[in-house]
Amino acid sequence: MNSYTAAFAWLFSGKNWAGPTGIGQRLVEHLGYSALTLLIAIVIAVPLGLYIGHTGRGRAVVVPFTGALRALPTLGLVILLALWLGFGLTPPLIALVILAIPPVLAGAYSGIESVDRETVDAARSIGFTGWGALWQVEVPLALPLIVGGVRSAVLQVVATWTVAAYLPLGGLGRFLYDGLPVRDYAEMLGGSIVVIALALALDGAFALVQRAVTPRGVVAGRVSDIRTSTQSPDRKERTWLAPEA
Amino acid sequence: MIEFRDVTKTFPDGTVAVAGLDLAIPPRQVTVFVGSSGSGKTTILRMINRMVDPTSGRVLIDGVDIGSREPVALRRSIGYVMQNSGLLPHRTVLDNIATVPVLRGEKKRDARARARELMTVVGLDGSLADRYPAQLSGGQQQRVGVARGLAVDPNILLMDEPFGAVDPLVRAELQTELKRLQSELDKTVVFVTHDIDEAFLLGDQVVLFKPGGLVGQVGTPAELLENPADDFVAGFIEAGRPRSILR
Numbered sequence: 191m192n193s194y195t196a197a198f199a200w201l202f203s204g205k206n207w208a209g210p211t212g213i214g215q216r217l218v219e220h221l222g223y224s225a226l227t228l229l230i231a232i233v234i235a236v237p238l239g240l241y242i243g244h245t246g247r248g249r250a251v252v253v254p255f256t257g258a259l260r261a262l263p264t265l266g267l268v269i270l271l272a273l274w275l276g277f278g279l280t281p282p283l284i285a286l287v288i289l290a291i292p293p294v295l296a297g298a299y300s301g302i303e304s305v306d307r308e309t310v311d312a313a314r315s316i317g318f319t320g321w322g323a324l325w326q327v328e329v330p331l332a333l334p335l336i337v338g339g340v341r342s343a344v345l346q347v348v349a350t351w352t353v354a355a356y357l358p359l360g361g362l363g364r365f366l367y368d369g370l371p372v373r374d375y376a377e378m379l380g381g382s383i384v385v386i387a388l389a390l391a392l393d394g395a396f397a398l399v400q401r402a403v404t405p406r407g408v409v410a411g412r413v414s415d416i417r418t419s420t421q422s423p424d425r426k427e428r429t430w431l432a433p434e435a
Numbered sequence: 436m437i438e439f440r441d442v443t444k445t446f447p448d449g450t451v452a453v454a455g456l457d458l459a460i461p462p463r464q465v466t467v468f469v470g471s472s473g474s475g476k477t478t479i480l481r482m483i484n485r486m487v488d489p490t491s492g493r494v495l496i497d498g499v500d501i502g503s504r505e506p507v508a509l510r511r512s513i514g515y516v517m518q519n520s521g522l523l524p525h526r527t528v529l530d531n532i533a534t535v536p537v538l539r540g541e542k543k544r545d546a547r548a549r550a551r552e553l554m555t556v557v558g559l560d561g562s563l564a565d566r567y568p569a570q571l572s573g574g575q576q577q578r579v580g581v582a583r584g585l586a587v588d589p590n591i592l593l594m595d596e597p598f599g600a601v602d603p604l605v606r607a608e609l610q611t612e613l614k615r616l617q618s619e620l621d622k623t624v625v626f627v628t629h630d631i632d633e634a635f636l637l638g639d640q641v642v643l644f645k646p647g648g649l650v651g652q653v654g655t656p657a658e659l660l661e662n663p664a665d666d667f668v669a670g671f672i673e674a675g676r677p678r679s680i681l682r
Contacts, residue, residue, distance in 0.1 A: 312521025317511035405525030407567030
């Protein structure tokens with residue numbers, strides 16, 4: 191039996207799904223850690239990104255700083271924080287929040303910056319307040335990019351929680367940590383497959399969310415839409431030369 | 436009546452956009468600001484709704500210094516139409532027109548009903564109500580922009596090169612339409628353009644600006660044509676005439 195058939199055999203065996211150390215429980219734990227990480231990252235990074243995008247202030251400081259954060263090796267950071275703070279949820283949580291902040295922040299500020307300045311100026315000119323323009327004009331138009339930032343953070347966080355989940359934590363990484371000492375490669379590979387499937391499924395789900403939050407008026411302006419929804423005038427009709435009705 | 440009293444605007448980089456402007460804009464007439472790029476005409480227009488505040492001097496509407504008025508409330512009481520329409524791309528035609536009444540606290544239903552009426556006023560077919568701006572032609576977008584500017588029935592309508600980005604046929608049509616609208620509505624219209632023909636066609640009063648926000652001449656189109664104040668004014672009017680076919 192090669193290792194993949196063994197892995198799938200492990201994966202589709204009902205007893206591996208049940209119980210407090212089963213795949214079902216680990217999946218719930220993994221999702222829980224990931225959701226908590228993202229929630230914290232969003233609470234920190236989205237308001238900051240909106241502020242930078244809306245005012246243009248702080249860009250020179252925050253953008254290089256988050257770029258530097260991206261370069262930090264997450265596993266090294268987890269170990270460093272664990273040595274400092276002890277074992278438990280906090281060290282990997284901090285490390286992964288640091289990992290998740292840059293893409294969410296970049297999505298938020300680049301989303302706001304991508305909104306046509308002329309549109310925002312027009313909104314202010316007709317009587318939107320600064321907050322009104324932000325919430326009713328800039329955020330709706332920036333939402334696809336904001337969600338895009340969260341989407342790439344999701345992928346990284348779900349993948350990285352695998353290596354961050356040592357004792358006493360759970361999560362899907364436990365199949366790797368538990369399988370390695372006893373050389374249970376079927377369990378290790380099976381666990382990896384679950385992580386991959388989860389990451390792909392979440393990425394797909396966020397792709398759908400991203401599409402759902404794209405304003406219809408923005409989709410309407412795209413070339414593909416215009417090409418399919420309008421018809422060329424009949425060449426024999428001369429009225430198309432006349433001013434529009 | 437809109438008055439500028441010794442208004443100066445200097446930008447942070449030291450550029451003087453407007454220098455010591457004294458100007459009266461009579462009510463219920465069309466006043467056109469004309470001048471080349473960089474003559475400060477848009478800056479002056481934007482002082483009327485406090486999108487720009489003067490460095491010194493005062494702007495008065497009906498005798499009241501607008502420096503004492505809350506900018507957002509002021510803007511909601513003045514119609515504003517700009518080049519490239521400035522419509523909100525994520526809102527339908529109807530919701531774009533209804534934007535300012537809704538901001539002022541009107542019920543959405545009432546605002547939409549009025550928006551529908553305004554579509555007729557500016558010559559837009561009702562079937563376009565649920566379209567998005569990107570699905571309209573440039574001329575249709577400008578009509579929506581005008582309808583939005585009229586939505587709260589303001590006394591003052593500011594128009595910043597509203598027909599600058601549409602083709603000549605559509606522009607001519609929109610100009611005619613604006614003249615018709617004005618004859619029915621009697622607004623105080625301040626219209627910015629760099630096209631002297633457009634200025635003479637639409638303006639009851641024309642203000643010709645020189646670079647640096649200096650007034651070259653103020654008068655009716657006939658006065659400017661017959662008695663240009665100086666060589667600059669004469670040159671600007673002359674340059675606006677079509678030349679190619681004469682050669």
